[in-house]
Amino acid sequence: MTANNAVLGGCPQCGHDIREAWVMIEYETTEGDAGAWAECPNCETIVDPIHNKPE
Numbered sequence: 001m002t003a004n005n006a007v008l009g010g011c012p013q014c015g016h017d018i019r020e021a022w023v024m025i026e027y028e029t030t031e032g033d034a035g036a037w038a039e040c041p042n043c044e045t046i047v048d049p050i051h052n053k054p055e
Ligand SMILES: [Zn+2]
Pocket: 011, 012, 013, 014, 015, 016, 040, 041, 042, 043, 044, 045
């Protein structure tokens, strides 16, 4: 079982750990990679912690 608080990656803005619990939208790239948009709880920016890109 996977806990709902796994760290997906770091916030590209402030470096805070982004956890699964903060994911708002999950998507899949055309290559089949999983991605997710999450709101950083520290700086309140919507970021993609897996690909480490700001919106
Ligand atoms: Zn942040």
